[in-house]
Amino acid sequence: MAEVKIRRLWKEYGAQVVLENLNLTIADGEFVTIVGASGCGKTTFLKMLLGVEKPTRGEILLDGQPLVYEPAPDRGIVFQRYSLFPHLTVTENLLLGLELAHSRVLGRLFGRARRQALERARALLEEIGLYTARDKYPSQLSGGMQQRLSIAQSVICQPKILLLDEPFGALDPGITADMHEIILRLWEANRMTVFMVTHDVKESFQLGTRLLVFDKKRHDPQAPEAYGATVTYDIPLNRNRYPIAA
Amino acid sequence: MPRLVNLHPSRGTGLLLGLLPFVILVFAYVLGSNARLAENPDDKLLPAPSSFVETINKYAFEEDRRSGQRLWWVDTGASLKRLLVALTLSAALGLALGLAIGAIPYVRSLLLPFVAAFGMIPPLAILPILFIVLGLGETAKVALIVIGITPIVVRDIALRASEIPSEQLIKAQTLGASSWLLAVRVLLPQLLPRLIDTIRLNLGCAWLFLIAAEAIASTEGLGYRIFLVRRYMAMDVILPYVAWITALAFFMDYALRRARRALFPWAESV
Numbered sequence: 001m002a003e004v005k006i007r008r009l010w011k012e013y014g015a016q017v018v019l020e021n022l023n024l025t026i027a028d029g030e031f032v033t034i035v036g037a038s039g040c041g042k043t044t045f046l047k048m049l050l051g052v053e054k055p056t057r058g059e060i061l062l063d064g065q066p067l068v069y070e071p072a073p074d075r076g077i078v079f080q081r082y083s084l085f086p087h088l089t090v091t092e093n094l095l096l097g098l099e100l101a102h103s104r105v106l107g108r109l110f111g112r113a114r115r116q117a118l119e120r121a122r123a124l125l126e127e128i129g130l131y132t133a134r135d136k137y138p139s140q141l142s143g144g145m146q147q148r149l150s151i152a153q154s155v156i157c158q159p160k161i162l163l164l165d166e167p168f169g170a171l172d173p174g175i176t177a178d179m180h181e182i183i184l185r186l187w188e189a190n191r192m193t194v195f196m197v198t199h200d201v202k203e204s205f206q207l208g209t210r211l212l213v214f215d216k217k218r219h220d221p222q223a224p225e226a227y228g229a230t231v232t233y234d235i236p237l238n239r240n241r242y243p244i245a246a
Numbered sequence: 247m248p249r250l251v252n253l254h255p256s257r258g259t260g261l262l263l264g265l266l267p268f269v270i271l272v273f274a275y276v277l278g279s280n281a282r283l284a285e286n287p288d289d290k291l292l293p294a295p296s297s298f299v300e301t302i303n304k305y306a307f308e309e310d311r312r313s314g315q316r317l318w319w320v321d322t323g324a325s326l327k328r329l330l331v332a333l334t335l336s337a338a339l340g341l342a343l344g345l346a347i348g349a350i351p352y353v354r355s356l357l358l359p360f361v362a363a364f365g366m367i368p369p370l371a372i373l374p375i376l377f378i379v380l381g382l383g384e385t386a387k388v389a390l391i392v393i394g395i396t397p398i399v400v401r402d403i404a405l406r407a408s409e410i411p412s413e414q415l416i417k418a419q420t421l422g423a424s425s426w427l428l429a430v431r432v433l434l435p436q437l438l439p440r441l442i443d444t445i446r447l448n449l450g451c452a453w454l455f456l457i458a459a460e461a462i463a464s465t466e467g468l469g470y471r472i473f474l475v476r477r478y479m480a481m482d483v484i485l486p487y488v489a490w491i492t493a494l495a496f497f498m499d500y501a502l503r504r505a506r507r508a509l510f511p512w513a514e515s516v
């Protein structure tokens with residue numbers, strides 16, 4: 001879990017202002033859902049939290065410390081696609097985070113350490129309903145299975161913050177209910193601060209403990225690039241949920 | 247009536263169809279050979295199939311009168327050794343450089359333009375330099391092959407490395423990967439299948455360079471033999487040697503394809 005403070009954050013690409021003057025304080029263990037029009041800068045916002053894009057102005061504080069602008073194990077990410085490793089089986093994909101963290105030279109675990117890691121992976125696989133597919137390669141999984149695995153892959157490293165960029169966007173509406181249950185369970189069990197971008201307004205209300213709507217406050221029809229989006233609505237939701245209630 | 251593009255031959259039919267061009271080639275040769283020999287029994291251009299059997303017997307199973315060796319196998323061993331040493335070196339060098347170029351932007355800026363320019367040198371044009379600098383021994387022949395195909399391997403591997411989605415690399419970093427671990431656990435394993443593909447595609451070039459080097463300066467080898475007997479227009483030696491080289495190359499290609507499938511099952515569907 002981590003508290004995230006964002007102060008006077010601006011992001012510009014050349015002459016285009018994408019985000020302007022964001023000021024937010026996100027409490028420990030919050031489940032933040034983010035909605036907004038296409039192209040308004042939601043992915044850009046996540047990329048800055050992840051550390052692959054730098055803000056043009058302003059700062060992001062993580063538990064009071066300035067954010068390190070490089071991806072790091074305290075911030076997990078689930079992209080819409082391509083975040084699994086095609087050369088590793090389901091189990092190996094899940095194991096990878098533990099191996100990278102504990103074996104800095106070979107990136108592999110052996111003997112007892114490996115058995116313990118496998119035990120953890122196994123428990124997580126059962127929780128997300130992928131145990132029977134444990135020896136398959138990602139290309140042999142359905143879209144929903146791939147996203148579940150990708151989420152679990154991040155969660156096993158126990159990040160303080162989990163970033164989700166439209167993780168269920170490409171999925172059949174029929175299976176999103178299962179996905180919601182899994183993500184909520186993992187969030188509660190691992191006490192992470194979650195940021196989830198979605199196109200689905202209903203989903204954002206169901207899942208979040210706080211909903212952010214990104215939109216442009218000012219608009220110049222002659223120069224659409226002159227003004228960026230900012231948070232126009234900031235709505236607390238589901239306040240009774242653990243772990244914020246705790 | 248289904249469209250032609252949707253009609254698939256059965257396994258047996260497919261096999262027969264695959265054999266058909268070979269059968270036609272052999273048949274055409276025998277016809278041509280017979281016709282020429284009927285006109286002139288001393289014709290050297292298209293020797294009778296029976297003379298191939300004689301030559302192969304003489305070269306492969308009888309000791310040469312002068313050297314006391316079975317020339318066919320001496321030549322095969324010498325050529326294969328040069329080829330395999332060169333291919334191993336090219337693969338290792340190509341993989342290491344390609345990975346470094348593909349993964350590390352600084353190395354990319356440093357080496358990619360150089361490798362691209364170096365790859366434009368026609369290898370045969372510098373063969374004399376190799377013979378002058380490295381002597382007429384094995385080193386120069388191996389060096390020609392390595393110089394000829396390594397730049398292609400490097401560039402292909404670097405290209406493949408840059409095709410790996412950035413999402414994967416970012417994800418691995420959020421799982422704690424250092425640059426080194428990124429290379430050995432994420433990039434390298436995904437580059438190996440492509441390395442096999444690249445080597446397969448470059449086999450033809452490798453044989454070309456090998457035979458060129460052997461033709462110019464050698465004392466044994468498949469290419470050396472072909473160019474040696476050319477003086478006597480010994481088609482009965484040249485044709486079996488060419489067929490043998492083709493068979494060896496075909497088998498190497500097949501073995502690499504099988505190895506890829508066995509070693510990297512995940513790469514079949516991506």
Ligand SMILES: Nc1ncnc2c1ncn2[C@@H]1O[C@H](COP(=O)(O)OP(=O)(O)OP(=O)(O)O)[C@@H](O)[C@H]1O
Nearest residue numbers: 013014016018036037038039040041042043044045
């Ligand atoms: N690397 C970049 N260089 C230049 N402009 C960029 C870059 N990345 C994003 N942009 C611009 O920033 C704006 C916001 O992009 P972003 O991907 O954050 O939108 P989004 O809100 O995630 O949209 P969507 O809902 O469609 O995914 C877009 O107008 C895009 O053109």
Ligand SMILES: [Mg+2]
Nearest residue numbers: 042043044165
């Ligand atoms: Mg986006």
